[in-house]
Amino acid sequence: MPRSRPGHIRAGISRHRTPDAKPVIDGLSSRALSEIFRLERTRNYLHPGDVSAAVLLWKNYVQRPERQLWHDYEWGNVHWYCCGNPFEARALLNTVTQAISPRSARELRQIISRFDGSS
Numbered sequence: 729m730p731r732s733r734p735g736h737i738r739a740g741i742s743r744h745r746t747p748d749a750k751p752v753i754d755g756l757s758s759r760a761l762s763e764i765f766r767l768e769r770t771r772n773y774l775h776p777g778d779v780s781a782a783v784l785l786w787k788n789y790v791q792r793p794e795r796q797l798w799h800d801y802e803w804g805n806v807h808w809y810c811c812g813n814p815f816e817a818r819a820l821l822n823t824v825t826q827a828i829s830p831r832s833a834r835e836l837r838q839i840i841s842r843f844d845g846s847s
Contacts, residue, residue, distance in 0.1 A: 753783050755839045760832035767827055779824055782817035787843045789814035 753761065768774045821840055825833040 753780050753836075753839065755842075756835050757832075760828070760835045763828045763832045764824065764836075767824065771827070774824075778820065781812070782820045782824075783839065785812050785814050785817040786821065786840070789817075790843050 753764075756764075764779050765776075768776050768778060818840075821836070825836050825840075828836070
């Protein structure tokens with residue numbers, strides 16, 4: 729069976745990324761961002777942009793007023809099905825920190841802990 733030429737294989741890979749698919753997380757080094765980007769492309773449970781969306785969702789959730797957080801704790805939030813569950817986002821961030829290198833995981837944990845401390 730003849731071997732496929734590398735140019736034909738690479739032709740199917742898109743070289744242009746959409747702005748939504750870029751992992752943009754303030755405070756992370758380019759090395760950590762490239763690891764997250766590679767992880768999002770290679771894991772079947774992640775899509776491009778999932779990690780940055782999870783960081784943004786968790787950040788927006790913990791910066792809400794305390795009374796709203798208590799209301800969600802007591803009765804739950806029925807709008808999470810459309811906008812995303814912040815607790816699932818936090819669990820995803822924990823999974824990602826275990827899948828990347830220790831140095832990059834330390835950077836990501838530092839950003840997440842900054843949000844956790846603000847609540």
